[in-house]
Amino acid sequence: MFADFLKRLTDPQPEQLHDDDARLALTALLVRVARADGVYDAAEAQRIDRITTARYGLSPEAAQDLRAQAEELESQAPDTVRFTRAIKDAVPYDHRIAVIEALWLVVLADHDRDAREDALLRLVSNLLGVSDVDSAMARQRVEDKE
Template identity: 30%
Template sequence: MFDAITKLFSAKKKADMPNLEPKLCVAALLVHLSAVDGESSDEEKEVIKKTLQSYYGLDPHEVKDLFKLATEQNSEAVDLYAFTSVLNQLEVEEKHAIINMMWQVVFVDQHNHELEDNMVWRVAELIGVSARERTMLRAEVRHAAKIK
């Protein structure tokens, strides 16, 4: 009986979680990050699109579609797990690139809100990027953005 109940809940959980590809997960996390401080600026949206376009080699139409889909996925998500569980399977270099992209979104407005910082910390932990690596990536992006 317990096995049947376990199978029922496991099957439902798997059916509720769509098969997400990594670039959609990254885009959804970036969309979420841009709004975590209560407002999503045009600057943040543009840096998300440019970053995705550059990293994934997308054309402007593909970026627009990805951004729209990511916005939808973000609004439907109850937590970050659906996204981070996919990203946790990636290589270390890709994980670092994701955290780097997140810091680019954070620093585009020359300000680091504590909620943004907290979200990057949480995502880094969930995908296996150490505190040291996260901090080094933060310093690199902050230096490149010429923030004191």
């Protein structure tokens, strides 16, 4: 189902993602980070639903459907490096900072910062071209809200 989408996403010269494709790719990245510690629980899934509901103005049902599609895409997606690089090429910098904030919201959903999640988030931030300072500030903004 996602073979063509993944091919386009990981093309050496990816084209700008359409809104629906960008939503799916970014939600799949949220799922990837949530699964990084080997435990993908209801709190993380619900947090992803809340993020997509708020970010994209979706109904709860549409957010759950998007997450289900993203879970499938994430399981088929290539390594994090190529997947994230494709998102970087398709999403403006200020939106990538918002993505980092959303990723931190997912990591902190279970109130347990796992070293694997932290490591993946550092890698993803770097691959998205988000500076260490901006990533740290994004984490701090999220922690202040928690």
